[in-house]
């Protein structure tokens with residue numbers, strides 16, 4: 091790529107001690123113009139805190155190999171400034187190191203500062219301490235907010251400039267973003283005219299910080315010049331037009347899949363659909379497109395947004411949560427990128443002529459003087475395949491597909507014709523040794539009634555407080571405790587109205603019940619029969635949040651906890667004792683959190699461990715699985731809580747929360763996509779496997795796993811496994827090469843199925859169909875058995891045993907890697 095090549099040449103050519111090697115970036119209505127050339131840019135989102143610095147080079151390398159030109163990331167304010175003016179740029183928050191890795195790989199960077207980022211990130215990235223500042227109103231024309239936002243944005247820009255990371259300084263950053271999805275629609279209702287003033291202020295502030303690298307504002311149709319407004323979404327960006335003739339068409343968020351939610355099935359987005367939308371975008375004058383996400387990663391610690399965004403942020407992205415290449419998504423998109431790049435000149439300099447043939451069929455030609463013309467043929471009909479006759483040749487277009495003809499003659503790519511292998515990932519115990527079978531556990535109870543301790547001292551007021559502003563998000567947990575006097579033994583119904591997310595109720599130290607919000611509604615009324623002894627009785631309510639809301643016009647005001655209640659005791663004859671204005675004592679966080687039990691080595695109980703016991707800490711040691719494949723821990727059997735390896739948080743776990751059994755129907759990629767269209771794992775744990783990055787592990791010495799279990803669970807099934815390719819399938823037609831590969835040094839151990847023609851079923855369960863299976867199996871065995879990968883050229887001499895098969899022949903195979 092230009093940046094590094096140019097610097098290298100200069101280094102060789104001169105002995106100057108100070109070398110400035112800058113890249114100019116500008117744009118017109120057509121494209122970004124980099125060093126004077128209009129360019130097509132493929133970009134992909136990788137959020138640095140969602141992986142580890144040790145993973146970054148590999149993720150970035152696989153992105154480059156997948157045909158990306160740029161890596162995009164948001165900047166995570168509440169991760170960098172957890173307490174006001176106390177900063178963290180270490181470990182997975184080392185933004186500068188991340189950008190340097192991008193530069194080292196020879197890729198560009200797109201930095202979306204926000205600093206409101208949404209991103210299914212806790213509180214959309216805003217620090218909760220903002221609300222301690224008097225008069226604070228976020229994301230509008232409000233001085234306290236503008237001061238804080240400018241302070242942080244300036245800090246980031248200064249850091250980036252200091253390290254010379256802007257393209258104009260020789261660095262990788264070609265685009266910057268200020269604010270985020272502000273123009274989604276509903277925010278208008280909240281802020282009105284002040285919102286417009288704020289957006290203008292943002293634009294001016296941004297320009298004053300950097301004026302020689304373009305700024306974008308996504309989802310902002312009134313973005314003031316010179317801000318470029320851009321499009322986000324699954325689709326629909328083909329019809330998007332920027333608000334200014336000088337702004338190129340940029341798709342900042344083309345969602346490659348979607349995020350997991352506790353209690354929901356796994357969402358998927360078929361690659362044929364992603365590829366179709368991306369191709370349509372370039373067919374209709376788009377020139378910069380970003381995959382959201384290219385690698386989703388993991389919400390470590392308590393960083394997931396919500397409520398109820400799961401710990402895995404896999405996103406069904408081209409690189410999976412652990413950094414493995416997801417096939418066929420990665421490979422099919424790689425081919426798309428290469429095909430579009432073949433016509434970069436025509437796309438960015440050519441004249442466009444569109445020919446609508448009816449029934450959703452379109453021919454688009456980009457051509458001009460001295461430019462090799464490039465063509466797209468598209469079939470937007472979601473049900474009917476078509477054959478388009480163009481310049482004397484017939485082209486077959488499956489429904490909902492686009493063909494790319496970089497010279498307007500030969501089809502090099504069709505979005506629905508997937509040639510890349512399908513890999514089915516599996517978890518394996520073989521590298522984990524026998525350790526996983528008999529993990530020896532010790533335990534400690536959470537000290538539930540140590541009311542003096544907590545993050546900050548405990549305090550008493552005569553009302554029921556909002557949770558996040560009380561805890562300032564120092565913990566998921568807040569204790570609300572009060573006393574009630576009765577003269578004789580008496581039963582009541584304890585009634586608690588809460589805005590979520592989870593409630594545990596104790597009377598005189600005994601857990602009397604718990605409840606969590608389900609079905610996407612987070613306020614609920616908890617009711618339980620309780621019996622009081624004569625005299626003073628203690629009611630303790632523990633409220634737990636599962637990620638603070640990150641989205642919506644009023645998201646920051648979404649209350650959590652037992653705000654205002656009411657909390658009532660309903661006696662016989664419906665007498666009501668309202669406790670809402672009683673004296674409530676507060677304690678922020680759990681005792682074990684304050685004492686950091688995940689680092690504590692002393693006085694754990696051994697022997698038989700209690701199971702199904704709420705509020706229990708568990709600890710064990712284990713050996714790191716061998717090899718280099720990604721490691722996961724299976725937490726099936728546990729309820730809900732948080733897990734740590736060697737003191738590093740793996741995030742919240744909640745394997746007990748299973749997805750609705752309905753809603754996983756056969757997936758047809760054709761037609762407009764919605765997140766619930768292609769789901770799997772209905773009726774199963776929303777998240778059973780938790781990523782343990784290799785850098786958290788020590789080799790050859792014991793590692794510690796600590797679990798805090800709040801709901802009651804059994805750790806006896808917990809075990810460590812590695813993730814790798816289990817089954818691989820592929821198909822190739824005459825003239826093409828059929829390729830298969832395993833991963834992590836594993837080899838093809840069996841050929842499970844092969845045929846000429848079309849088999850029945852899908853990868854993983856091919857059993858019959860096609861013809862000439864014996865010959866097909868023999869060919870695959872010969873070329874592939876015992877190898878890590880193999881490639882077979884499909885010539886016209888194979889498949890001859892299959893007389894009834896019409897040309898062109900196709901070989902389909904399924905193998906096992908082990």
Ligand SMILES: *[C@@H]1O[C@H](CO)[C@@H](O)[C@H](O)[C@H]1NC(C)=O
Pocket residue numbers: 175240241242244245
């Ligand atoms: C941010 O505010 C602090 C005072 O709270 C000030 O010292 C610092 O210079 C400000 N930083 C920037 C980049 O404006």
Ligand SMILES: *[C@@H]1O[C@H](CO)[C@@H](O)[C@H](O)[C@H]1NC(C)=O
Pocket residue numbers: 119373374375442444
């Ligand atoms: C593409 O851009 C050209 C040049 O700006 C314009 O004439 C044409 O109408 C555009 N086509 C589409 C499909 O947007």
Ligand SMILES: *[C@@H]1O[C@H](CO)[C@@H](O)[C@H](O)[C@H]1NC(C)=O
Pocket residue numbers: 448449450470471472473474
């Ligand atoms: C798809 O094609 C069929 C048959 O040619 C036609 O009836 C239908 O209207 C088409 N749908 C669209 C969206 O163009």
Ligand SMILES: *[C@@H]1O[C@H](CO)[C@@H](O)[C@H](O)[C@H]1NC(C)=O
Pocket residue numbers: 662663
């Ligand atoms: C309930 O009401 C009835 C009739 O008013 C009364 O006799 C009884 O004592 C009441 N019970 C309690 C527990 O207050």
Ligand SMILES: *[C@@H]1O[C@H](CO)[C@@H](O)[C@H](O)[C@H]1NC(C)=O
Pocket residue numbers: 552671672673
């Ligand atoms: C709350 O505590 C204050 C101070 O100890 C006391 O005066 C008041 O009576 C208490 N209120 C209730 C409702 O118990």
Ligand SMILES: *[C@@H]1O[C@H](CO)[C@@H](O)[C@H](O)[C@H]1NC(C)=O
Pocket residue numbers: 702729745746747748801802
């Ligand atoms: C979740 O935990 C509850 C309480 O221990 C138990 O009854 C239920 O079977 C568990 N569900 C799953 C799916 O493990």
Ligand SMILES: CC(=O)N[C@H]1CO[C@H](CO)[C@@H](O)[C@@H]1O
Pocket residue numbers: 321322323324325326327762
């Ligand atoms: C936020 C956003 O852009 N959402 C869009 C996602 O894509 C669908 C389908 O085109 C649109 O309807 C949404 O507006």
